Amino acid sequence: MANSSLLLQLIILLLSSLSSAKTSTKNHPLPPPLTTDYYAKSCPRFHQVVQTIVVPKQSTTPTTAAATLRLFFHDCMVGGCDASVLIASNAYNKAERDMDINESLAGDGFDIVTRVKMALEIECPGVVSCSDVLAITTRDLILQIGGPHYEIKFGRRDGLESKATNVEGKLGRSNMTMNDIIRLFESHKYSVREMVALMGGGHTIGFAHCKEFQSRLFGPKPDPSVHPKLLERLKAMCANSSSDPTVSAFLDPISPGNFDNLIFKNLLNGLGVLGTDQAMASDPRTRPFVEEYARDQVLFFRDFARAMEKTSVYQVKTGNQGEVRRRCDAFNNHPKGGKSA
Ligand code: HEM
Numbered sequence: 001m002a003n004s005s006l007l008l009q010l011i012i013l014l015l016s017s018l019s020s021a022k023t024s025t026k027n028h029p030l031p032p033p034l035t036t037d038y039y040a041k042s043c044p045r046f047h048q049v050v051q052t053i054v055v056p057k058q059s060t061t062p063t064t065a066a067a068t069l070r071l072f073f074h075d076c077m078v079g080g081c082d083a084s085v086l087i088a089s090n091a092y093n094k095a096e097r098d099m100d101i102n103e104s105l106a107g108d109g110f111d112i113v114t115r116v117k118m119a120l121e122i123e124c125p126g127v128v129s130c131s132d133v134l135a136i137t138t139r140d141l142i143l144q145i146g147g148p149h150y151e152i153k154f155g156r157r158d159g160l161e162s163k164a165t166n167v168e169g170k171l172g173r174s175n176m177t178m179n180d181i182i183r184l185f186e187s188h189k190y191s192v193r194e195m196v197a198l199m200g201g202g203h204t205i206g207f208a209h210c211k212e213f214q215s216r217l218f219g220p221k222p223d224p225s226v227h228p229k230l231l232e233r234l235k236a237m238c239a240n241s242s243s244d245p246t247v248s249a250f251l252d253p254i255s256p257g258n259f260d261n262l263i264f265k266n267l268l269n270g271l272g273v274l275g276t277d278q279a280m281a282s283d284p285r286t287r288p289f290v291e292e293y294a295r296d297q298v299l300f301f302r303d304f305a306r307a308m309e310k311t312s313v314y315q316v317k318t319g320n321q322g323e324v325r326r327r328c329d330a331f332n333n334h335p336k337g338g339k340s341a
Pocket of ligand 1: 068181198202203206208212
């Protein structure tokens with residue numbers, strides 16, 4: 001008898017907790033998820049329009065893919081993939097893109113997003129968000145330079161805030177230790193395996209300015225992990241970088257324009273340009289993945305694609321959160337540059 005009354009009490013408790021869970025979902029409905037066919041009705045030629053801009057831009061300006069991939073990553077890690085990095089500063093607001101780490105984001109990334117957005121505004125005005133434009137443009141550019149395909153879902157909304165101060169502590173710096181980097185990626189919910197795939201994929205293309213790696217080259221004792229030939233080449237290249245700070249080197253000195261796994265082979269041979277990349281080949285937590293990816297490009301592509309898919313939905317805004325911006329560098333209705341601090 002005592003047992004059956006206990007059971008009854010338990011059932012009542014369970015039912016009441018279920019009904020309160022239901023009410024709270026009703027009061028605060030979950031934002032809708034992203035979907036692959038989000039623009040099927042509202043902008044059916046969406047992807048064709050993107051391609052008409054992306055393909056010729058990358059062919060004529062091969063630096064576009066790397067610029068856009070870095071832009072996308074720097075956007076997603078700060079408050080989610082919401083195009084907040086694209087907002088321009090004004091008299092009232094110093095935006096994310098004017099934080100020191102973002103000042104080296106190359107103009108081609110911003111340029112391609114502006115062009116795609118303008119073409120889409122002609123095709124279907126006010127429909128496609130800047131954050132969706134950045135996500136699909138990045139994916140298509142990676143494919144165009146030989147990288148893997150991954151699925152992009154749509155329906156991201158553009159953020160209503162962009163503050164330089166939000167960037168601190170969210171992105172990696174070239175003077176970090178491997179401990180710092182692992183902790184940073186952990187804070188964004190990436191495993192070490194995903195981290196290695198992303199960093200390798202990011203740095204198998206593109207450039208770095210001398211200031212990001214010259215501490216490895218000069219001084220009484222250059223970094224012994226730099227291959228002597230590369231050391232010689234980088235030293236010659238960066239000798240006058242104080243008078244010309246724009247001097248930069250390919251992050252993957254062997255196949256800079258192709259998306260491939262050579263970056264990992266390079267790292268095993270001391271051919272990493274950034275100290276943080278080279279450290280992946282020596283740290284026992286990351287080296288096994290560097291070795292695996294150097295051996296097996298298919299595996300690297302699979303892991304990179306999965307990690308990019310994960311990145312592309314990181315802390316996204318959907319439904320009635322945020323807005324669809326009319327132009328990517330300004331909020332629609334916030335002349336003062338977004339929420340105040
Ligand atoms: C702790 C991790 C990371 C550090 C310390 C780091 C650091 C850097 C640095 C110092 C540069 C050179 C910037 C310049 O001098 O202009 C760079 C370039 C680049 N990074 Fe990273 N990065 C990291 C992770 C990533 C990830 C995860 C991605 C993408 C998935 C990525 C994509 C890129 C790309 C594509 C470039 C070349 C940009 C261009 O050529 O315009 N990085 N990174």
